[in-house]
Amino acid sequence: xxxxxxxxxxxxxxxxxxxxxxxxxxxxxxxxxxxxxxxxxxxxxxxxxxxxxxxxxxxxxxxxxxxxxxxxxxxxxxxxxxxxxxxxxxxxxxxxxxxxxxxxxxxxxxxxxxxxxxxxxxxxxxxxxxxxxxxxxxxxxxxxxxxxxxxxxxxxxxxxxxxxxxxxxxxxxxxxxxxxxxxxxxxxxxxxxxxxxxxxxxxxxxxxxxxxxxxxxxxxxxxxxxxxxxxxxxxxxxxxxxxxxxxxxxxxxxx
Amino acid sequence: xxxxxxxxxxxxxxxxxxxxxxxxxxxxxxxxxxxxxxxxxxxxxxxxxxxxxxxxxxxxxxxxxxxxxxxxxxxxxxxxxxxxxxxxxxxxxxxxxxxxxxxxxxxxxxxxxxxxxxxxxxxxxxxxxxxxxxxxxxxxxxxxxxxxxxxxxxxxxxxxxxxxxxxxxxxxxxxxxxxxxxxxxxxxxxxxxxxxxxxxxxxxxxxxxxxxxxxxxxxxxxxxxxxxxxxxxxxxxxxxxxxxxxxxxxxxxxxxxxxxxxxxxxxxxxxxxxxxxxxxxxxxxxxxxxxxxxxxxxxxxxxxxxxxxxxxxxxxxxxxxxxxxxxxxxxxxxxxxxxxxxxxxxxxxxxxxxxxxxxxxxxxxxxxxxxxxxxxxxxxxxxxxxxxxxxxxxxxxxxxxxxxxxxxxxxxxxxxxxxxxxxxxxxxxxxxxxxxxxxxxxxxxxxxxxxxxxxxxxxxxxxxxxxxxxxxxxxxxxxxxxxxxxxxxxxxxxxxxxxxxxxxxxxxxxxxxxxxxxxxxxxxxxxxxxxxxxxxxxxxxxxxxxxxxxxxxxxxxxxxxxxxxxxxxxxxxxxxxxxxxxxxxxxxxxxxxxxxxxxxxxxxxxxxxxxxxxxxxxxxxxxxxxxxxxxxxxxxxxxxxxxxxxxxxxxxxxxxxxxxxxxxxxxxxxxxxxxxxxxxxxxxxxxxxxxxxxxxxxxxxxxxxxxxxxxxxxxxxxxxxxxxxxxxxxxxxxxxxxx
Ligand code: SF4
Ligand code: FES
Ligand code: FES
Numbered sequence: 001x002x003x004x005x006x007x008x009x010x011x012x013x014x015x016x017x018x019x020x021x022x023x024x025x026x027x028x029x030x031x032x033x034x035x036x037x038x039x040x041x042x043x044x045x046x047x048x049x050x051x052x053x054x055x056x057x058x059x060x061x062x063x064x065x066x067x068x069x070x071x072x073x074x075x076x077x078x079x080x081x082x083x084x085x086x087x088x089x090x091x092x093x094x095x096x097x098x099x100x101x102x103x104x105x106x107x108x109x110x111x112x113x114x115x116x117x118x119x120x121x122x123x124x125x126x127x128x129x130x131x132x133x134x135x136x137x138x139x140x141x142x143x144x145x146x147x148x149x150x151x152x153x154x155x156x157x158x159x160x161x162x163x164x165x166x167x168x169x170x171x172x173x174x175x176x177x178x179x180x181x182x183x184x185x186x187x188x189x190x191x192x193x194x195x196x197x198x199x200x201x202x203x204x205x206x207x208x209x210x211x212x213x214x215x216x217x218x219x220x221x222x223x224x225x226x227x228x229x230x231x232x233x234x235x236x237x238x239x240x241x242x243x244x245x246x247x248x249x250x251x252x253x254x255x
Numbered sequence: 256x257x258x259x260x261x262x263x264x265x266x267x268x269x270x271x272x273x274x275x276x277x278x279x280x281x282x283x284x285x286x287x288x289x290x291x292x293x294x295x296x297x298x299x300x301x302x303x304x305x306x307x308x309x310x311x312x313x314x315x316x317x318x319x320x321x322x323x324x325x326x327x328x329x330x331x332x333x334x335x336x337x338x339x340x341x342x343x344x345x346x347x348x349x350x351x352x353x354x355x356x357x358x359x360x361x362x363x364x365x366x367x368x369x370x371x372x373x374x375x376x377x378x379x380x381x382x383x384x385x386x387x388x389x390x391x392x393x394x395x396x397x398x399x400x401x402x403x404x405x406x407x408x409x410x411x412x413x414x415x416x417x418x419x420x421x422x423x424x425x426x427x428x429x430x431x432x433x434x435x436x437x438x439x440x441x442x443x444x445x446x447x448x449x450x451x452x453x454x455x456x457x458x459x460x461x462x463x464x465x466x467x468x469x470x471x472x473x474x475x476x477x478x479x480x481x482x483x484x485x486x487x488x489x490x491x492x493x494x495x496x497x498x499x500x501x502x503x504x505x506x507x508x509x510x511x512x513x514x515x516x517x518x519x520x521x522x523x524x525x526x527x528x529x530x531x532x533x534x535x536x537x538x539x540x541x542x543x544x545x546x547x548x549x550x551x552x553x554x555x556x557x558x559x560x561x562x563x564x565x566x567x568x569x570x571x572x573x574x575x576x577x578x579x580x581x582x583x584x585x586x587x588x589x590x591x592x593x594x595x596x597x598x599x600x601x602x603x604x605x606x607x608x609x610x611x612x613x614x615x616x617x618x619x620x621x622x623x624x625x626x627x628x629x630x631x632x633x634x635x636x637x638x639x640x641x642x643x644x645x646x647x648x649x650x651x652x653x654x655x656x657x658x659x660x661x662x663x664x665x666x667x668x669x670x671x672x673x674x675x676x677x678x679x680x681x682x683x684x685x686x687x688x689x690x691x692x693x694x695x696x697x698x699x700x701x702x703x704x705x706x707x708x709x710x711x712x713x714x715x716x717x718x719x720x721x722x723x724x725x726x727x728x729x730x731x732x733x734x735x736x737x738x739x740x741x742x743x744x745x746x747x748x749x750x751x752x753x754x755x756x757x758x759x760x761x762x763x764x765x766x767x768x769x770x771x772x773x774x775x776x777x778x779x780x781x782x783x784x785x786x787x788x789x790x791x792x793x794x795x796x797x798x799x800x801x802x803x804x805x806x807x808x809x810x811x812x813x814x815x816x817x818x819x820x821x822x823x824x825x826x827x828x829x830x831x832x833x834x835x836x837x838x839x840x841x842x843x844x845x846x847x848x849x850x851x852x853x854x855x856x857x858x859x860x861x862x863x864x865x866x867x868x869x870x871x872x873x874x875x876x877x878x879x880x881x882x883x884x885x886x887x888x889x890x891x892x893x894x895x896x897x898x899x900x901x902x903x904x905x906x907x908x909x910x911x912x913x914x915x916x917x918x919x920x921x922x923x924x925x926x927x928x929x930x931x932x933x934x935x936x937x938x939x940x941x942x943x944x945x946x947x948x949x950x951x952x953x954x955x956x957x958x959x960x961x962x963x964x965x966x967x968x969x970x971x972x973x974x975x976x977x978x979x980x981x982x983x984x985x986x987x988x989x990x991x992x993x994x
Contacts, residue, residue, distance in 0.1 A: 103501075
């Protein structure tokens with residue numbers, strides 16, 4: 001009797017373990033340490049270009065001179081734009097030199113923020129929102145459609161170097177879910193754009209990708225022609241009259 | 256316990272899993288929070304509270320009576336100075352709060368949340384380590400809320416922890432283990448996959464198992480705040496967070512081993528010690544480190560006849576709670592290249608093991624055939640005071656007065672004690688606001704002194720001026736020049752750094768002991784004295800004039816008057832007695848000289864030796880060592896001596912008897928009474944004895960400083976003496992870390 005019970009219990013434990021292994025935990029895809037590759041090495045030279053050197057000065061001027069390190073995030077952003085959407089380790093070192101801190105302090109920031117890409121991305125980096133509201137409204141399908149269309153996996157760059165697809169957490173646009181962002185690095189930091197494309201359908205998403213491939217800049221915002229920005233489809237349905245003043249206090253009398 | 260009971264248990268637990276309605280509260284009173292709270296309130300009554308003592312017997316120092324506030328810890332009132340944190344207040348009240356990230360010598364991070372306590376009127380439990388105590392605060396550390404909060408935090412911490420204690424070197428001395436036993440729940444509810452983290456390569460000393468890390472960031476803060484190497488950082492975010500260097504990089508700090516101690520879990524452990532022993536099998540012996548002149552307090556952990564590891568002991572005045580990597584990892588040198596039999600070099604140039612009787616007889620015989628002034632004794636850098644006393648007495652009895660300690664130079668100035676010790680004291684350096692380092696690179700000469708200087712520079716922005724060869728510093732410094740001429744300029748006041756010294760309230764000058772070997776040392780010291788005089792460095796309330804010694808034996812040797820009669824004694828010697836002296840320059844020694852080497856390692860001294868007398872190392876004997884600030888401390892034997900080796904002083908005593916000039920002592924106590932007549936300060940153990948007279952009594956010198964630049968006194972931090980040169984770990988360090 002005891003043996004049978006034990007065996008039964010063991011079996012239960014086994015199944016419970018098996019169950020959990022299937023639901024594997026997915027972590028953020030980027031590595032938190034650097035591996036030397038031919039285009040990403042510490043000893044490669046990297047510098048801000050002349051136009052951006054001016055911008056660096058401007059950015060630094062926003063902060064007190066003894067708190068230079070406060071400029072690390074805008075500078076990393078600038079470096080990323082200049083470098084076609086990603087930060088090689090030498091670019092981080094350059095930023096560290098500008099703000100006069102040890103490189104590790106810059107690595108810490110760059111690894112913390114998911115919008116700093118530490119591996120190559122496409123000229124158009126497509127970020128599909130994966131958070132609950134968008135997910136409920138079908139963001140998985142959208143990502144799948146794009147990935148299938150481009151023939152890549154997540155965080156992979158297409159062969160022509162034009163596109164890469166990543167995932168983002170909520171970008172505050174849930175009212176127009178599902179949505180994706182396109183970070184456009186095709187024109188360096190001057191032409192840099194970061195636009196939201198909302199109310200997507202898988203088909204619409206693929207169309208947008210194709211438009212970018214042709215060099216067009218499809219209009220940002222909701223892709224549902226029946227909506228204006230985040231207004232409801234077919235015009236407003238509530239709050240139609242003039243807003244009424246608050247009933248609580250007679251402001252004139254109060255004066 | 257019957258089978259039926261077991262079976263029903265198994266059934267019950269399986270049911271629980273199925274319904275997933277386990278309760279995590281293991282302590283029954285938590286299930287009934289109200290009753291427990293009432294009981295706690297009853298216990299709160301401040302009437303007959305037993306007297307409580309601060310954790311660890313700490314003493315509370317209330318510097319300013321106006322800045323004292325009163326708080327209540329579990330109803331017990333304590334007076335604390337303003338600015339203390341809730342955690343410190345609890346400690347003073349005798350309540351030890353569990354913690355991981357808080358470390359009293361590092362900045363406060365407040366990221367582990369283990370120290371949560373309840374504070375009356377605060378809606379949530381507060382992290383006591385980061386919360387300043389406010390007057391009248393009512394802190395509760397053992398209420399259901401506090402207990403439950405800890406239990407919850409513990410469960411979160413263990414969620415991603417591998418729980419691999421059976422194969423973890425930290426097991427048995429792990430904060431996480433202890434605190435989860437004391438404050439954690441008896442089960443967890445986490446059934447998902449645990450995360451795993453790539454191990455980092457931090458070098459030959461620190462082993463990493465990063466999956467065990469609980470992200471307390473103590474190591475990161477230690478590296479940047481104490482060690483001064485900004486290499487480690489917290490990378491990534493959320494559950495992907497990990498400690499690392501991002502680009503592969505070894506930890507190139509002379510203090511890196513301390514992260515092993517401060518890591519509360521087994522993420523950072525000692526690489527050389529990995530899988531060698533469990534800490535409960537080790538016997539701890541409280542002793543003193545002799546690899547430099549700091550005299551760091553250490554505990555030697557041994558198992559049987561083997562030293563397994565060295566860990567620091569707390570001594571606020573000397574090493575705080577850190578030790579250098581050399582101190583921590585040289586111990587494998589104690590097992591290698593040891594001399595274990597008396598040996599005599601035969602006619603064929605090979606050594607032959609002989610009995611003690613024969614070896615001593617030969618030495619005594621040769622000694623008697625030599626003219627007294629041709630007998631020279633050299634004490635090595637690891638010699639203890641007792642053996643130096645015995646050797647000096649023996650040589651004196653033989654009629655010779657040529658004895659010196661290596662590192663002190665051939666004409667040491669032993670008359671004024673203030674002229675060769677650190678008068679400010681190591682902890683006193685913290686009050687300084689300007690440093691002038693003369694020919695010393697503290698980072699390699701005395702890592703713990705350097706850590707103090709760095710601490711001071713960080714805290715007070717003290718200015719550091721450095722005269723000497725280009726060197727590595729881990730704090731801001733000004734390189735003023737490389738030769739003594741710069742000193743003359745500073746003395747004259749024509750150097751820009753003079754004003755920094757002049758404006759300083761507590762200026763400090765540190766002269767490296769490497770200067771002792773210079774021909775113009777008197778002139779250098781005269782220049783330093785002038786600088787001291789012009790800048791008020793020595794006052795009744797402040798003595799900022801220091802010498803930083805290099806070796807553990809130096810201070811005691813000078814105290815005991817180990818000064819050779821002639822500074823050319825080596826050139827004319829016919830009989831040289833090397834007591835562990837490996838670094839003395841014997842090039843000029845005549846070829847027919849007879850050399851006796853008494854020591855524990857087959858190191859440099861052995862090459863020239865005619866007779867070898869095996870002695871015990873400092874881990875095997877009791878001996879007095881005086882550190883650079885003039886504090887005498889005693890080493891304790893942790894392991895038995897190897898082979899036929901004997902304590903140094905016993906060998907000298909035996910030799911004196913064979914030579915027919917028996918020394919009048921035959922026990923440690925007796926030899927110490929003898930020391931008392933020469934240098935009584937050496938017997939004031941563990942208490943720093945300041946020098947009585949200042950160096951202003953030094954005679955005038957006519958010598959001029961030369962233009963020869965200062966040279967580095969220590970070429971390789973990791974290999975400075977016979978033991979460290981025999982150590983494999985140190986060899987690895989010098990190969991990997993010294994570029
Ligand atoms: S490695 Fe150790 S000390 Fe460093 S953060 Fe992790 S647990 Fe803390
Ligand atoms: S969930 Fe996608 S934008 Fe908020
Ligand atoms: S000890 Fe207070 S949060 Fe870690």
